[in-house]
Structure formats: C-alpha cells, structure tokens
Amino acid sequence: MRSVKGFTLVELMIVVALVAITATIAVPNFNNLIQNNRVQSQAEDLNALFQYARSESAIRKRSVTVSIDEATGEIDVAAGDGTVLRNTTLDINAVDFVASHDSLTYRPNGTSTVNNFRSLICRDNDPADGYEITVAGSGSSRISAKGKTVSGTSLGGCTL
Numbered sequence: 649m650r651s652v653k654g655f656t657l658v659e660l661m662i663v664v665a666l667v668a669i670t671a672t673i674a675v676p677n678f679n680n681l682i683q684n685n686r687v688q689s690q691a692e693d694l695n696a697l698f699q700y701a702r703s704e705s706a707i708r709k710r711s712v713t714v715s716i717d718e719a720t721g722e723i724d725v726a727a728g729d730g731t732v733l734r735n736t737t738l739d740i741n742a743v744d745f746v747a748s749h750d751s752l753t754y755r756p757n758g759t760s761t762v763n764n765f766r767s768l769i770c771r772d773n774d775p776a777d778g779y780e781i782t783v784a785g786s787g788s789s790r791i792s793a794k795g796k797t798v799s800g801t802s803l804g805g806c807t808l
Contacts, residue, residue, distance in 0.1 A: 683771055683777075684794075687743050690769055691791055693736055693738070694723065695790075697723055697725055697734065697736060698783055698789040700725060700734060701725045701733075702760075704727070704733055705754035706756065706757070706758045708727060708728075709756045710729075711756065713725070713726050713754075714751060714754075723736050723737070723738065744778075745767070745769050748808050752765050759785060759786055760785055763784070764782065764784065774806070776795040776803075778803050778806055782798050
C-alpha cells in the first residue's frame, strides 16, 4: 500500500475556520490599538513642540511663540521676529483637541507668559482615551498618562 502525503479537505477546512475565528477576534482589537496610538502620538508631538519652543527661546535669547488653531489643528512655533521655526497639524478628524489659550510665548529665560496652560487630546470625546498636556509658568511641560490628569486623577471630560 502506498502512503499519500498531504492534507485532507476536512483538515484544510478546520484550519481555515480557525484562522477566520482568530481574525474576527483580532482585527477589532488591532483597530482600537491603532486609534489609541494615534491619539498618544499626537499628544506627544504637541508636548515635543512645547519643549522645542522653550529650548529655542533660550538658545536664540528671544521670545518664541506657539500659536494654536483649534479649528484646523495647526500649531506654529515662531521666533519673536515672526520667523516660523516649526509647525505641525494635528489630525482633528482622528482626535478631539482643546487648549486653554490660543498662544503661548516663552521668554528668553525659558519661562512662559501663560501660567498653567492646559490642553486635552482625546478620541471620540472619551476622557479614558485622553491625554492632558500642561505648561507651567516656569515653562516646563508635562504630558499625563492615558485617561489621567498630570496630577494623577482621572480626566473628568474632554473639555476645559
């Protein structure tokens, strides 16, 4: 008798069914992971812009302003003479974004003209998926853990 190597149709159908079940479970979770990473990435980008603006004000020994347009998500970092040093645009279709002020200026010594600046970046208006970014009067910026304020309490909402 000859031995035949390979898979039977039943074995192949079982494997295809298992792959389909696994994909059905994994794909929604993967999409959620991508959306959460998008929110976190944009919050970290905003925090990095604040840190960049502060360091540029000290290096250039002149004021540097961060201008924020909540409607378009456009954020510009400009030197005191109006020269745009860096800009970015948040994807406001993917995130909800609010800021306590429409601009923030760093003095040449690195301090901020706005005391206790706050901004929130959330997804689907859900504070559990949100991040808070603050800038103190000293100029230092902080980003919160997901769903928390920088002080560690739960975010109460995605509005200021």
